[in-house]
Amino acid sequence: MFLVEWLQRFPHFKTRDFFISGESYAGHYVPQLAELVYDRNNDTTRYPFINLQGFMVGNPVTDDNYDYAGIMDYAWSHSVISDEFYHKIKQACDFKELNWSTECNALVNQVFDTYSEIDIYNIYDPKCLINTTSSATANKIEFDGLKRVRIFAEGYDPCYSPYSEMYFNRPDVQTSIHADSRGEKWVSC
Numbered sequence: 001m002f003l004v005e006w007l008q009r010f011p012h013f014k015t016r017d018f019f020i021s022g023e024s025y026a027g028h029y030v031p032q033l034a035e036l037v038y039d040r041n042n043d044t045t046r047y048p049f050i051n052l053q054g055f056m057v058g059n060p061v062t063d064d065n066y067d068y069a070g071i072m073d074y075a076w077s078h079s080v081i082s083d084e085f086y087h088k089i090k091q092a093c094d095f096k097e098l099n100w101s102t103e104c105n106a107l108v109n110q111v112f113d114t115y116s117e118i119d120i121y122n123i124y125d126p127k128c129l130i131n132t133t134s135s136a137t138a139n140k141i142e143f144d145g146l147k148r149v150r151i152f153a154e155g156y157d158p159c160y161s162p163y164s165e166m167y168f169n170r171p172d173v174q175t176s177i178h179a180d181s182r183g184e185k186w187v188s189c
Contacts, residue, residue: 020055027060065095128159161188
C-alpha cells in the first residue's frame with residue numbers, strides 16, 4: 001500500500017525503473033515484497049503497475065541452516081578459523097536442527113569471539129577502535145586537537161556505525177528529520 005500510494009502522490013516516478021533492495025533481515029521481506037509486486041503486476045485490472053526491474057539483498061538473513069553454515073564456511077575459507085576447528089564444527093553442528101547441541105553452541109560462540117577482534121563485515125580492513133560507550137563520543141571525537149568527525153576521503157571507514165550513532169543522536173539532526181526519539185537513543189544494529 002505504501003508503494004501504491006507513494007506512486008499516486010508522485011506520479012512522475014510511475015514509469016521509472018523500480019528496484020527493491022535491503023540487507024540483513026531484508027533477506028526475508030525484500031523477496032516477499034518483490035514477489036507481491038510481481039504477482040500484482042500480472043493483474044493490472046485490480047492493481048496499479050509498478051515498473052519492477054529487480055531486487056537485491058546484501059548479507060541476507062534467510063535460513064539458519066544456510067546462514068550459519070555460510071558463516072562457518074566463510075570463516076574457514078578466509079583463515080579466520082583453522083582447518084581443525086572447522087572440522088570440529090562440521091562434526092558437532094547440524095544447523096538444520098532447531099536446538100543445537102551444547103558443543104555446537106560453544107564452538108559457534110568461539111567463532112564469534114574470534115570475530116570480536118576483527119570486523120566481521122570486512123575482515124581485511126582495520127576494526128574501529130573508538131570506544132562508543134565513552135562520554136568522549138557523545139557528540140564529536142577529538143582528532144588532531146579539533147573536535148570533529150573524521151571523514152575518510154575514500155574507501156571503507158570501519159567507524160561508520162559509531163559516527164552514524166553520534167550524528168543521528170544530535171538534537172539538531174533529530175529535529176531536522178522530524179524524529180520523535182521519546183528519550184531513546186538511536187543505535188546502529
